[in-house]
Amino acid sequence: MSEIPDTAEAMENKETAHRLPLGWLVLYFGLIAWGAAYLWLYTPALGGWSQAGAYDQAAPAQPSR
Amino acid sequence: MNEYRYDNQTVQGFILSAIFWGVVGIVIGLLISIQLWAPAANLAPWLSYGRLRPVHTNGLAFGLGVGAIFGLFYYIVMRLCRRPLVFPRLARLHLWLFNAIIAAAAVSLLAGKSQSLEYAELEWPLDVAIVVIWVMFAVNVFATVIRRREEQMYVSLWYVLATVVAVAILYIVNNAAVPAGLWKSYHAYAGVNSANVQWWYGHNAVGFVFTTPILAMFYYFLPKTTGLPIYSHRLSIVSFWSLIFAYLWTGAHHLVYSPLPDWIQTLAIVFTLFLIAPSWGSVVNGYYTVGADWSKMRTNYLTKFFVMGITFYGLQTVQGPTQALRVVSQLIHFTDWVPGHVHMGTMGWVTMTICASIYYVIPRIHGTEIYSEKIANVHFWLVLVGQLLFSITMWITGIQQGALWKVQNADGSLKYSFMDGLVKNYPYWHTRTLAGIVFAVGMLLFVYNVLKTIQQGKALRASPPSPAPAAA
Amino acid sequence: MAGEIYRKPVSFALMAAVTVLVGSIVTMAYPMFRAEMHEKLENLRAFTPLELAGRDVYQREGCVGCHTQTVRPLRSEVLRYGDYSKAGEFYFDRPFLWGSKRTGPDLAREGGKRPDAWHARHYADPQAVTPRSNMPRYAFLAQARLDPSEARTHYRVLASLSPKGQWTATDADFAALSEKTELDALIAYTQWLGHAVQRKQAAGGVELALANPLGDSPQAVARGAKVFEENCAVCHGAEGHGETQIAPNLMDDTFLGVKGDMPDGAYFGLITGGSDAKAALGRPGLPDGGMTAFGGQLANDDIWAVISWIRAQQAHERQEAPAREQTEHLPGGQH
Incomplete structure (x- = not known):
């Protein structure tokens, strides 16, 4: 087996050889969209959520006697 | 084949050094895994778990990992630039200093000289020395790339250059400290700020030691071993820039539910999840590359190392981001799940890819074939089984721990004491040691195979040359 | 995308540097200039020389490898350890010692929970106190005397990084250290932990x-x-x-x-x-x-x-x- 020579042209298919896979593009932009939503929801200055606030809501100060 | 004299001695020197520190790191890893279930194995103050753990992590990350990165980067850079290193003597000095520093690092950590910053434990004199050798490395890499004889820079070179630049920034900023003696210093940052800087560094040490350099190797050695060109140049481009852009935002996912301001945590979580996309860009690119001819899995013994390596990279880069989610973090953070996660990356992706690259490089340096494909195959299966057993065991006990910590009685009180949770780890920790032994045996076979290949190559050169030997 | 950049290594490296610096600046450098990163609880006091010497021992022995020092705002954690950790508790911590693994329990609220004599016994032989514990023995700390001059150097360096008046030790405090062992110091540091927060x-x-x-x-x-x-x-x-x-x-x-x-x-x-x-x-x-x-x-x-x-x-x-x-x-x- 002859080896590929050490040139960028040989090591890699041409830029035009393949489109970006559709599934991967969906993943890429899907994560960006999800990130925008999450950022809004969980940033105190934007969505109003805060770690301490969530704790106060969820937990009573004392376990019941 | 090669019309230039490549400095193969330095490359091999780094590879052998990396292997040596790798064996040391793995042996210490076995010892500390035993200490977790047998406290009597803390044989002396300097051999106690607290001091040995950083020797294990530094020995493997910087001794094995960075040692292999130096050697293989020099190899890759010379080939892709089609010229020898511009400063071969500097590279040789770099090799000796590297080993001196790792040795001094190990001794200083055993002596308890530690900044208590994960993956940045080394005290300031060693930090200064590391910056010096990194500059030596950077000068050689940049000079060689600038004076290359190949016009286009291939993908691997992008990852090489990004690694050189990013590690320098990360290392210098986080190791800023105020000395209080020759072997003692205090972090330049305090409290919450100290935590934020440390994990900005800590996570990107993973990014720029365990990810970008290993991708540089993957993108170079996969086409070289299989003879198949990388599937998509466009995918390489988008993945590369997205990866190095997003990585630096993510450090605070180590600090979820800590006193760090919420907005920094949330930003980190968002970018961590986004990282799945560029990571999987490389995974998809790798799969489609081999997908052009799956028979390579059978006909070329190294292909399966790379395919398995990129598979674990793919799993790692889904699992890691999932862990950043608040709902997951609150269950598994601080538990044994996390070492399980880390070891899938280091034992599965990083070590697998480095070993395969070394298997490729060593015979070519010596103009010979690998000593034994059979041993390499056994090595492959042992490290695969060892790593899976290790990680799966840790995931199970990690979830169990996290759950036991949370269980509450009907009246709202906790059901289990801390010790109740701890003792339930013991059977899993026994299994983890066993998994480590299986992995270690596999790695020793690798070392044996490499050393025998070198011996074989030397014997070949000593005997009268039949065809012209390939290497200088 | 312009292919030109892949032929110019210096421009390429500069572009890579800018790319990695964006996130670094927003999430790491910019927060340094915000007050929320430098809060201090009113009750929080700096270490005494003995406590600082104990913290140095804590760092040297790698305690951070098994013990966290941050209680998360989760109900089960607050029940187990005490009130969740506040940013203002760590004002003097260089570096922070929050840790990332709880092989042993969290220690953020350990101060005041148990008497010194319990800690002395436990550090010397954890299994004598908790039979199935996996913690190593630290009996050797009781044999190691503190070095007052080293302790003074460490203390002065840290004190120089805070506004005046927060670190108040006198020469007599340092001299007194010569009577103390590393174990005394470690226990003092353990009792310092969490002192600024009311036990819930x-x-x-x-x-x-x-x-x-x-x-x-x-x-x-x-x-x-x-x-x-x-x-x-x-x-x-x-x-x-x-x-x-x-x-x-x-x-x-x-x-x-x-x-x-x-x-x-x-x-x-x-x-x-x-x-x-x-x-x-x-x-x-x-x-x-x-x-x-x-x-x-x-x-x-x-x-x-x-x-x-x-x-x-x-x-x-x-x-x-x-x-x-x-x-x-x-x-x-x-x-």
Whole structure:
């Protein structure tokens, strides 16, 4: 087996050889969209959520006697 | 084949050094895994778990990992630039200093000289020395790339250059400290700020030691071993820039539910999840590359190392981001799940890819074939089984721990004491040691195979040359 | 995308540097200039020279590898350890020692939970205190004397990084260190942890009138014996007779340093609230405290079961040895 020579042209298919896979593009932009939503929801200055606030809501100060 | 004299001695020197520190790191890893279930194995103050753990992590990350990165980067850079290193003597000095520093690092950590910053434990004199050798490395890499004889820079070179630049920034900023003696210093940052800087560094040490350099190797050695060109140049481009852009935002996912301001945590979580996309860009690119001819899995013994390596990279880069989610973090953070996660990356992706690259490089340096494909195959299966057993065991006990910590009685009180949770780890920790032994045996076979290949190559050169030997 | 950049390594490297710097600046550098990264709780005080020497030992021995120092704002964590960690508690921490793995328990709220003598025994031989613990022994720390001049250097360097007046040690404080060991220092540091935050479980008062819902049923006593063995015997001894300097005798007629027993409700309040319940009970106990607050860590019924067992045991002892000399044990309750 002859080896590929050490040139960028040989090591890699041409830029035009393949489109970006559709599934991967969906993943890429899907994560960006999800990130925008999450950022809004969980940033105190934007969505109003805060770690301490969530704790106060969820937990009573004392376990019941 | 090669019309230039490549400095193969330095490359091999780094590879052998990396292997040596790798064996040391793995042996210490076995010892500390035993200490977790047998406290009597803390044989002396300097051999106690607290001091040995950083020797294990530094020995493997910087001794094995960075040692292999130096050697293989020099190899890759010379080939892709089609010229020898511009400063071969500097590279040789770099090799000796590297080993001196790792040795001094190990001794200083055993002596308890530690900044208590994960993956940045080394005290300031060693930090200064590391910056010096990194500059030596950077000068050689940049000079060689600038004076290359190949016009286009291939993908691997992008990852090489990004690694050189990013590690320098990360290392210098986080190791800023105020000395209080020759072997003692205090972090330049305090409290919450100290935590934020440390994990900005800590996570990107993973990014720029365990990810970008290993991708540089993957993108170079996969086409070289299989003879198949990388599937998509466009995918390489988008993945590369997205990866190095997003990585630096993510450090605070180590600090979820800590006193760090919420907005920094949330930003980190968002970018961590986004990282799945560029990571999987490389995974998809790798799969489609081999997908052009799956028979390579059978006909070329190294292909399966790379395919398995990129598979674990793919799993790692889904699992890691999932862990950043608040709902997951609150269950598994601080538990044994996390070492399980880390070891899938280091034992599965990083070590697998480095070993395969070394298997490729060593015979070519010596103009010979690998000593034994059979041993390499056994090595492959042992490290695969060892790593899976290790990680799966840790995931199970990690979830169990996290759950036991949370269980509450009907009246709202906790059901289990801390010790109740701890003792339930013991059977899993026994299994983890066993998994480590299986992995270690596999790695020793690798070392044996490499050393025998070198011996074989030397014997070949000593005997009268039949065809012209390939290497200088 | 312009292919030109892949032929120009210097431009390429600059572009890569800019790319990695964007996130670094937004999430790491910019926050440094915000006040929320440099808060300080009013009650927080800097380390004494002894505590700082202990923190140096903590760093040297790599304690951070197994112990965290940050309680997350989650209900189960607050129950187990105490109030969740606040940014302002770490003002003096260079570096932070939050850790990332809990092989052992979190230590952020460890200060004041147990007496010094307990820690001394536990550091020297953890398995003697908690048989199935996997913590290494640190007995050698008791042999290592502190070096006052080194401690002074470390202290002065740290003090120089804070505004004047926060670090107040004098030369006499450093000289006094020559009498101390590394173990003393580590214990002092352990007791420093969490001092700036009110212990949350103590917030509830004590209701003396509470009656034991389990009474003296044999099942309750048997269950109490088991709970006592697992949680209390470590300090109070298997029979409840106490341990010198660690925990008081529960079988004598002294309660929190004053003669005369108290009703079950007082026991319940003290076990749930820990040392901080002493004030509500109006009895002194041991000045530096040390009773762990078990409220939230143990089910209420388990706590009542322990009280059932203690009562049964007390009655038993009164029968067995009416003339028993109590003075061989500690003079009075030291909770």
